[in-house]
Amino acid sequence: MKTNILILNCGSSSLKFAVIDPTSEQEFISGLAERLGSPEAVIVSKFQGEKTTINIADEAHDGAIAGVLDVLKEKGLFDTIAAVGHRVVHGGEAFTASTLVAEDVKKAISDCIPLAPLHNPANLLGIEAAEKHFPGLPQAAVFDTAFHQTMPAQAYLYPVPYEYYTDLGLRKYGFHGTSYRFITASACEMLGRKTEETALLIAHLGNGASAAAVLNGEGVDTTMGLTPLDGLMMGTRSGSVDPNIFTFLRDQKGYSLDEVASVLNKKSGLLGLSQISNDCRAVEEAAAEGSKQALLTLDVYCYVLAKQLAGLAIGLGRIDALVFTGGIGENSELIRRKVVELMGIFGFKLDNDLNLKQRFGAEGVITAESGPVAMVVSTNEELMIARDTASLIK
Numbered sequence: 001m002k003t004n005i006l007i008l009n010c011g012s013s014s015l016k017f018a019v020i021d022p023t024s025e026q027e028f029i030s031g032l033a034e035r036l037g038s039p040e041a042v043i044v045s046k047f048q049g050e051k052t053t054i055n056i057a058d059e060a061h062d063g064a065i066a067g068v069l070d071v072l073k074e075k076g077l078f079d080t081i082a083a084v085g086h087r088v089v090h091g092g093e094a095f096t097a098s099t100l101v102a103e104d105v106k107k108a109i110s111d112c113i114p115l116a117p118l119h120n121p122a123n124l125l126g127i128e129a130a131e132k133h134f135p136g137l138p139q140a141a142v143f144d145t146a147f148h149q150t151m152p153a154q155a156y157l158y159p160v161p162y163e164y165y166t167d168l169g170l171r172k173y174g175f176h177g178t179s180y181r182f183i184t185a186s187a188c189e190m191l192g193r194k195t196e197e198t199a200l201l202i203a204h205l206g207n208g209a210s211a212a213a214v215l216n217g218e219g220v221d222t223t224m225g226l227t228p229l230d231g232l233m234m235g236t237r238s239g240s241v242d243p244n245i246f247t248f249l250r251d252q253k254g255y256s257l258d259e260v261a262s263v264l265n266k267k268s269g270l271l272g273l274s275q276i277s278n279d280c281r282a283v284e285e286a287a288a289e290g291s292k293q294a295l296l297t298l299d300v301y302c303y304v305l306a307k308q309l310a311g312l313a314i315g316l317g318r319i320d321a322l323v324f325t326g327g328i329g330e331n332s333e334l335i336r337r338k339v340v341e342l343m344g345i346f347g348f349k350l351d352n353d354l355n356l357k358q359r360f361g362a363e364g365v366i367t368a369e370s371g372p373v374a375m376v377v378s379t380n381e382e383l384m385i386a387r388d389t390a391s392l393i394k
């Protein structure tokens with residue numbers, strides 16, 4: 001029976017995939033094709049707890065999808081696929097929700113390429129390769145930006161000449177929207193609250209990181225902006241810095257605009273400040289061994305995060321819960337402890353035992369009974385894409 005959803009998440013040189021039954025929410029297989037276009041290209045898949053690696057030297061997206069299809073055939077999953085759900089990074093102002101793919105949808109995704117020059121072309125390649133290899137199957141596009149389209153103009157406009165917005169679409173868009181939708185539903189269910197009556201601050205802390213203010217189920221503000229560089233300090237991204245850093249580094253180091261952008265995207269954040277790693281676990285380990293630079297890096301990370309969460313609270317008016325998610329949010333008791341302490345100004349009181357308990361897949365509240373709630377919720381963007389795709393093909 002064809003009831004499963006194939007989820008494809010195409011990056012510029014990688015492709016993540018999963019097959020999920022949207023009814024039972026069971027994930028049958030997941031995997032990653034990486035180093036696409038290089039002699040080292042591989043597909044790594046996990047099926048029934050077993051990992052398999054297949055070489056697909058020099059293959060790009062099209063070849064990788066053909067390879068994934070072979071894996072699905074071998075595991076007896078190919079004939080169970082009812083539809084393909086694609087993660088698409090940028091939907092601009094054109095998409096406020098997930099949609100079935102048609103020619104006009106592909107054109108609109110293509111029109112958003114100037115807003116996401118690395119991601120949207122890869123997403124389109126994934127859609128076109130899937131159309132070729134799964135002819136006749138419905139395909140859905142699920143946008144990172146769609147959730148935030150409910151932001152009011154006062155939150156999304158930048159104080160720059162207004163024609164840049166009207167002519168070029170220069171505004172705050174926000175990302176990680178699929179995760180925010182999933183977390184909003186899960187957190188409200190765990191709290192026993194109605195989504196339409198809940199004010200949430202959500203911190204999605206992975207290698208890329210952002211936070212969002214969600215009022216009554218709708219995004220009202222977020223930290224990422226025109227691009228995913230803005231906002232919080234991340235693994236290798238700086239987050240918000242003085243925009244004049246561009247001219248400063250040009251004058252002081254002779255860098256081009258592209259070189260400064262590359263430093264801010266790839267050599268900053270945890271990696272740049274710690275000079276140890278972009279990986280939070282490695283920085284925490286160095287701090288535990290006494291590295292002052294690692295300690296300073298974690299202090300900056302938490303201070304920036306708490307300060308931006310406090311700013312987002314303005315868009316909410318009140319805070320019913322602060323939710324941590326993503327690899328760091330779901331596992332790092334240290335980052336959560338420091339941030340909840342800094343957020344003490346709002347009345348948060350950490351329960352240390354609960355904070356230590358809610359890790360490695362455990363979810364729940366980490367604060368004492370008095371005061372507002374802080375909690376850990378595991379995100380699952382693939383499942384959200386599967387749910388959306390299933391409801392679009394009904």
Ligand code: AMP
Nearest residue numbers: 206207208279280281326327328331332
């Ligand atoms: P993601 O992009 O959501 O997979 O998150 C990746 C980030 O989560 C990396 O910076 C990891 O170091 C971090 N992470 C995962 N497990 C832990 C942990 N136990 N403690 C601290 N950070 C962690």
